[in-house]
Amino acid sequence: MIKALNLLLLLFALPVLGQKTKPRVIVSTDIGGTDDDDFQSMIHYLMYADKFQTEGLISSPYGDGRTADIIRIIDLYETDYPKLKAKDFPEASALRAVVKQGATERAPSKGWSTPSEGSEWIIECAKRKSKQPLWVLVWGGIEDVAQALHDAPEIAPKLRVYWIGGPNKKWGADAYQYLVSHFPDLWIIENNATYRGWFQNYETGKIFDNSAYFEKHIKGHGAMGNDFGNYYKGVIKMGDTPSVAYLLHGNPEKPQEPSWGGSFVPLRHSSRREFTRATTLADNIPVFGLMEWVLKGPDTGPGHEEPCLWLEVSGQKFEGYYEGKGQYRVRFVPKSIGQWSYRISSHIKELDGQQGQFTSTDPLPGTRHPQDFGPLKGWLTDSPAPDLYVGEHQGAKTVNQWQQEFLADWAKRWVWLQEK
Known part of the structure; x- marks a missing residue:
């Protein structure tokens, strides 16, 4: 009787076990x-x-x-x-x-x-x-x-x-x-x-x-x-x-x-570094971490979504924006470890031509930094x-x-x- 019951349970279980949603x-x-x-x-x-x-x-x-x-x-x-x-x-x-x-x-x-x-x-x-x-x-x-x-x-x-x-x-x-x-x-x-x-x-x-x-x-x-x-x-x-x-x-x-x-x-935590100046090779961020440059320029009123500066890195350009109150921001994420150079171009003369360097290191996310995003849970x-x-x-x-x-x-x- 017990064997028969076990067999019956197995037969009922097989379709469920065999299914994969x-x-x-x-x-x-x-x-x-x-x-x-x-x-x-x-x-x-x-x-x-x-x-x-x-x-x-x-x-x-x-x-x-x-x-x-x-x-x-x-x-x-x-x-x-x-x-x-x-x-x-x-x-x-x-x-x-x-x-x-x-x-x-x-x-x-x-x-x-x-x-x-x-x-x-x-x-x-x-x-x-x-x-x-x-x-x-x-x-x-x-x-x-x-x-x-x-x-x-x-x-x-x-x-x-x-x-x-x-x-x-x-x-x-x-x-x-x-x-x-x-x-x-x-x-x-x-x-x-x-x-x-x-x-x-x-x-x-x-x-x-x-x-x-x-x-x-x-x-x-x-x-x-x-x-x-x-x-x-x-x-x-x-x-x-x-x-x-x-x-x-x-x-x-x-x-x-x-x-x-x-x-x-x-x-x-997710790596982030914010700079209000031109960076040098002494400035480090973990690879794939987010870098932000917050630059001062002319105060032209409220911020807007039209790009007004471009960060040029390794032959590629990344848009930056005016956030209001004379503050301009541009972001970048290094995709590999190494040393990087950049230059900023803009029709705004105070920003045009700014340049610098930085270093990206391994591994992500690196040691916890006060500017990092987090705490993260999911x-x-x-x-x-x-x-x-x-x-x-x-x-x-x-x-x-x-x-x-x-x-x-x-x-x-x-x-x-x-x-x-």
């Missing part, structure tokens, strides 16, 4: 912008579209990218769909229906501006009745997330944000300062360096030449496979893909545990453990160690698109 996902991507790796990442995402409830695909570029770039990849997916439909993949029309245009400009100094179709869609999806959180995978600018939270702060507990920061953080410095200042309890992974384990060689830290993988598993496999070779000649970069892999393998609600998308540690970031570096990239081994496993899993899916 698909995560609700919005992808915010700068596809078509300044870096072609988002095309690769979007192809990868669609190759795993059966694993997610895709609620949004938002175009949020720094550069020329627009929704048409997402639609083009969906068109390729539609060509391949007959070979995927039996495996619970969504129809292309369902994906097109959730493509939205996000912010195309950096946020001004206050960190938010006007709503975009993308930011409004984040709010709409977050307010839907669901027991699941809404995962927002940010592959580029954080502006749409900042705008959505500004317009509807009550959605914050519903969100799980995985942001590929790093170089993107320097472009979104103003939106970042708004988020970290006003939402210290937000559940967010700020992945500034861990993601590099996706394409870095384990021993050397250099970009891994995996073109042989493309030739063997991707080339000639459907419309998406043929298009993949148009980016980096098929060498796999996909720097944003760890955000997707994080939901594929591991427990997403336990970010400190192992997963294909890395493991992370709590970020109790934020997570790259592990500073010395044994988890790949080259100079903090935390990258928590992704890199799974490189062969997730590539092997992906290869199985490309077989589905192989010509018969």
Whole structure:
């Protein structure tokens, strides 16, 4: 009798144990912008579209990218769909229906501006009745997330944000300062360096030449496979893909545990330094920390959102703004360790030509500083453990160690698109 009862309980338990609820996902991507790796990442995402409830695909570029770039990849997916439909993949029309245009400009100094179709869609999806959180995978600018939270702060507990920061953080410095200042309890992974384990060689830290993988598993496999070779000649970069892999393998609600998308540690404070003078190499900030220069100039009345000065660093320009009462502010985030030089250009003669230097050091977030943002409760970031570096990239081994496993899993899916 007892054996029969145990068998009956097992039979009832099996369907429950075998089920896995698909995560609700919005992808915010700068596809078509300044870096072609988002095309690769979007192809990868669609190759795993059966694993997610895709609620949004938002175009949020720094550069020329627009929704048409997402639609083009969906068109390729539609060509391949007959070979995927039996495996619970969504129809292309369902994906097109959730493509939205996000912010195309950096946020001004206050960190938010006007709503975009993308930011409004984040709010709409977050307010839907669901027991699941809404995962927002940010592959580029954080502006749409900042705008959505500004317009509807009550959605914050519903969100799980995985942001590929790093170089993107320097472009979104103003939106970042708004988020970290006003939402210290937000559940967010700020992945500034861990993601590099996706394409870095384990021993050397250099970009891994995996073109042989493309030739063997991707080339000639459907419309998406043929298009993949148009980016980096098929060498796999996909720097944003760890955000997707994080939901594929591991427990997403336990970010400190192992997963294909890395493991992370709590970020109790976020590095910030404010200067009211030209800086020198003696001025240090942890890499990926936020720097702010607050400069004095002519008092021309109330502040405004039109940029009036530009910080020039490494051939790139970052807008600065007038805040009123003769105060001007510009922000920057160094994306790597080293020594930096900058120059300020402006039509305001008191500001034009100012220049200086500074030094960025490892690791983030560094020793607690009085100017840092915090205390933070929901934020997570790259592990500073010395044994988890790949080259100079903090935390990258928590992704890199799974490189062969997730590539092997992906290869199985490309077989589905192989010509018969």
